[in-house]
Amino acid sequence: MSHMLLYIDQISEGYIILITGLLIVFSALLTLAVFFKFGLPVLLYIYKVITKRKDKKIKDISIEADESFTGEVAAAISAAIHLYLHEQHDNENAILTIKQARKLYSPWSSKIYGTHNRL
Amino acid sequence: MKKVLLIFGVISLLVFIRPALGLNKDINPNNTITSVQADQVNQVEEGVYDGAFKGIKQFYNYTGFANASAGNLIMILIGIIFIYLGIKFDYEPLLLIPIGAGVIIGNVPFVAGNQTGIYEAGSVLNYLYFGVVKGIYPPLIFLGIGAMTDFSSLIANPKLMLLGAAAQIGVFATFLGALYLGFNLPEAGAIGIIGGADGPTAIFLSSKLANGINLLADGTVVKNLIGPIAIAAYSYMALVPVIQPPLMRLLISKEDRKIKMKPPRAVSQKEKMIFPIVALLLTTFISPSALPLLGMLFFGNLLKESGRTERLADTARTKLIDIVTILLGVTVGASTQADIFITKDSLMIFGLGAISFVIATMGGLFFAKFMNLFLKGDDKINPLIGAAGVSAVPDSARVVHHEGLKSDPTNYLLMHAMAPNVSGVIGSAIAAGIILSFLG
Numbered sequence: 412m413s414h415m416l417l418y419i420d421q422i423s424e425g426y427i428i429l430i431t432g433l434l435i436v437f438s439a440l441l442t443l444a445v446f447f448k449f450g451l452p453v454l455l456y457i458y459k460v461i462t463k464r465k466d467k468k469i470k471d472i473s474i475e476a477d478e479s480f481t482g483e484v485a486a487a488i489s490a491a492i493h494l495y496l497h498e499q500h501d502n503e504n505a506i507l508t509i510k511q512a513r514k515l516y517s518p519w520s521s522k523i524y525g526t527h528n529r530l
Numbered sequence: 531m532k533k534v535l536l537i538f539g540v541i542s543l544l545v546f547i548r549p550a551l552g553l554n555k556d557i558n559p560n561n562t563i564t565s566v567q568a569d570q571v572n573q574v575e576e577g578v579y580d581g582a583f584k585g586i587k588q589f590y591n592y593t594g595f596a597n598a599s600a601g602n603l604i605m606i607l608i609g610i611i612f613i614y615l616g617i618k619f620d621y622e623p624l625l626l627i628p629i630g631a632g633v634i635i636g637n638v639p640f641v642a643g644n645q646t647g648i649y650e651a652g653s654v655l656n657y658l659y660f661g662v663v664k665g666i667y668p669p670l671i672f673l674g675i676g677a678m679t680d681f682s683s684l685i686a687n688p689k690l691m692l693l694g695a696a697a698q699i700g701v702f703a704t705f706l707g708a709l710y711l712g713f714n715l716p717e718a719g720a721i722g723i724i725g726g727a728d729g730p731t732a733i734f735l736s737s738k739l740a741n742g743i744n745l746l747a748d749g750t751v752v753k754n755l756i757g758p759i760a761i762a763a764y765s766y767m768a769l770v771p772v773i774q775p776p777l778m779r780l781l782i783s784k785e786d787r788k789i790k791m792k793p794p795r796a797v798s799q800k801e802k803m804i805f806p807i808v809a810l811l812l813t814t815f816i817s818p819s820a821l822p823l824l825g826m827l828f829f830g831n832l833l834k835e836s837g838r839t840e841r842l843a844d845t846a847r848t849k850l851i852d853i854v855t856i857l858l859g860v861t862v863g864a865s866t867q868a869d870i871f872i873t874k875d876s877l878m879i880f881g882l883g884a885i886s887f888v889i890a891t892m893g894g895l896f897f898a899k900f901m902n903l904f905l906k907g908d909d910k911i912n913p914l915i916g917a918a919g920v921s922a923v924p925d926s927a928r929v930v931h932h933e934g935l936k937s938d939p940t941n942y943l944l945m946h947a948m949a950p951n952v953s954g955v956i957g958s959a960i961a962a963g964i965i966l967s968f969l970g
Contacts, residue, residue: 425718428702429706432698432702446688447685447808482683482797
């Protein structure tokens, strides 16, 4: 009988955990979503206002991020930059300058150098 | 080489004929009575063969052939199947091959008491298994995942975070199912987290709740279910490409599958840097028990996004996570030692795991459809991405992408599906924290 009671008790506690757990998970992720939807743009706006240059007016700064500038646009631009920088190797200056070496003579195996100059 | 072989041969010959030459200490060398000598020699010869037989018999008793049970052989076969699946079908080979090898290692039969097996205190495998039992490996894996993950699609479209929460229905439904099947509360909690489709989280929670050490309220010791839970979680994660597509086709109509979502906006570096800090604070204040997991996840992400710690991020997402994955895979595999693993509980856990994956996927899909009721025009989401709310990163997002392509070859859902996918990771870690705080 006591086992039965324990069993029922477990199930009811299970339901409590089920409901509260789901609620907490949803509320946690909802808070995150709400913050990044509304809170973050405001934060960034305040940051922009604080760090604005003197010649800029507060009016010119918008809260909303630029929706038309999508990740695809960014990807296209960065791919283009990457390709451009990559291809720069092909357009290098073809004139090779041969500079005169500073030291013409190396005395590493010279007997006569050794006799004249005490090393 | 020849010399070495020759010397070895001579030595072994000497060792073998040692008793015959009378070099054994057992033989009494002072025996001088000649009439007895012949007898003695006979006895010695008998002793030699007896000893040899005894030795061989003892050697045989120590071999795997003598100790093998049907369970061992079945598990070794399962290990080989895991390796086969990993190689042939490319189902998460980075997981299945270490686990498969581990299953074989853990099920080679041996004589207990020589510090060989993973469950024997002091054995090498036992020391490596320590990281699983104490929940050390999962946070390290999360650090690497954090350093790999790009949260920008989530920041660009925060409402998709709710899909990650919806898929956690699988966790709690399985928890209830396990309770009805007669598991205790802590065991049921650990089993439920399989529905989170997150291997490290499952290991973390089961090492805290169902570790074979904790005492229950009625004085009995909780069962050790780390092995079955980890194997179930990882094998179903590997089977995501098999489990999810039929459900998607069943629940989502053809028109809905063709919905094109507008491309996510570009996210600035500042937003990406703020995300891990804010998300860490918000989520861990709500569910502090998930701190080891979420703390490391967002720390890893901060390493990646800060732009100043590229070296640390690089180590975390390559070498470190590889090392931990190797250790985790092999030890979790080896923990399936047949005499401990093959029980009715393990079978039930596998059944519950399959159901929990199905429920989690359905939860995500239905919630995506539900969200579509409130969204208009361009903002509508493709309900397929709801399936990515289970946190098998990035496999379920890839599955969603493939399913989307099947309906419309120009519809690229991968980036959109990554949002619920990574929020699923956060969601399942929060769920684990909640279960831990209720039952731990």
